[in-house]
Amino acid sequence: MVESTAAVEAEPAAAAELAGPRIDVLRSFADDLGRRGEELGLIGPLEPPRLWTRHLLNSAVLAPLIRDGARVADIGTGGGMPGLVLAIVRPDARFLLIEPMERRCNWLNEQIERLRLDNVEVRRGRAEEFHGAFEVDQVTARAVTALRKLLPLTAPLLRDGGEMLFLKGTSVENEIAAAEKTLRKHRVSDVSVEELGGGLLSETTRVLRARVRA
Numbered sequence: 001m002v003e004s005t006a007a008v009e010a011e012p013a014a015a016a017e018l019a020g021p022r023i024d025v026l027r028s029f030a031d032d033l034g035r036r037g038e039e040l041g042l043i044g045p046l047e048p049p050r051l052w053t054r055h056l057l058n059s060a061v062l063a064p065l066i067r068d069g070a071r072v073a074d075i076g077t078g079g080g081m082p083g084l085v086l087a088i089v090r091p092d093a094r095f096l097l098i099e100p101m102e103r104r105c106n107w108l109n110e111q112i113e114r115l116r117l118d119n120v121e122v123r124r125g126r127a128e129e130f131h132g133a134f135e136v137d138q139v140t141a142r143a144v145t146a147l148r149k150l151l152p153l154t155a156p157l158l159r160d161g162g163e164m165l166f167l168k169g170t171s172v173e174n175e176i177a178a179a180e181k182t183l184r185k186h187r188v189s190d191v192s193v194e195e196l197g198g199g200l201l202s203e204t205t206r207v208l209r210a211r212v213r214a
């Protein structure tokens with residue numbers, strides 16, 4: 001096995017605060033992702049030195065926005081962000097990880113078994129293949145596609161009053177402006193952008209929150 005040669009970022013102090021009693025499980029996931037993620041094509045060669053900041057904690061800051069006991073679908077989970085990280089730190093909620101690539105699904109299933117997570121399942125396929133198959137309370141996504149394209153993929157997976165939580169970069173306002181018509185078409189309202197992780201992380205995370213109405 002070819003393991004990553006780049007040093008993995010040391011665990012930031014905020015990790016224990018964000019993961020709470022689940023920190024040991026998150027550490028175990030971080031270790032495996034840091035050692036094998038590059039070889040498996042889950043993270044790029046520049047990522048191990050910023051694994052915690054850019055990936056794990058960038059995902060974990062969403063945890064307080066997950067509703068108690070919610071059923072959540074994460075679209076395009078890839079190596080586990082944010083859906084698997086959230087499943088680790090929020091064992092009270094149930095997660096469906098929707099990912100089309102077989103290799104990534106195998107990795108996710110391996111981690112679920114290894115970490116003994118009983119609140120998360122992987123569904124192999126594209127989000128649009130699951131329209132009508134279930135209705136969840138919240139849907140999450142990071143780095144999948146621009147908002148205008150993400151809305152039609154995710155809105156049909158939500159129940160009436162369900163919420164979208166999308167991790168977005170600095171161009172989020174432009175994405176919202178470009179998606180104006182699509183937001184109306186899919187009855188998406190209460191769109192807001194929040195900055196998460198302030199005072200805890202060296203890099204804050206921007207999350208777009210919105211609600212769907214039937």
Ligand SMILES: C[S@@+](CC[C@H](N)C(=O)[O-])C[C@H]1O[C@@H](n2cnc3c(N)ncnc32)[C@H](O)[C@@H]1O
Nearest residue numbers: 075076077078081099100101126127142143144
């Ligand atoms: C750039 S990766 C991001 C992975 C992960 N969310 C992250 O932030 O590290 C995009 C992922 O979205 C998946 N994807 C692309 N189109 C999709 C679709 N229509 N439905 C579900 N997943 C999709 C890809 O297979 C890929 O794993």
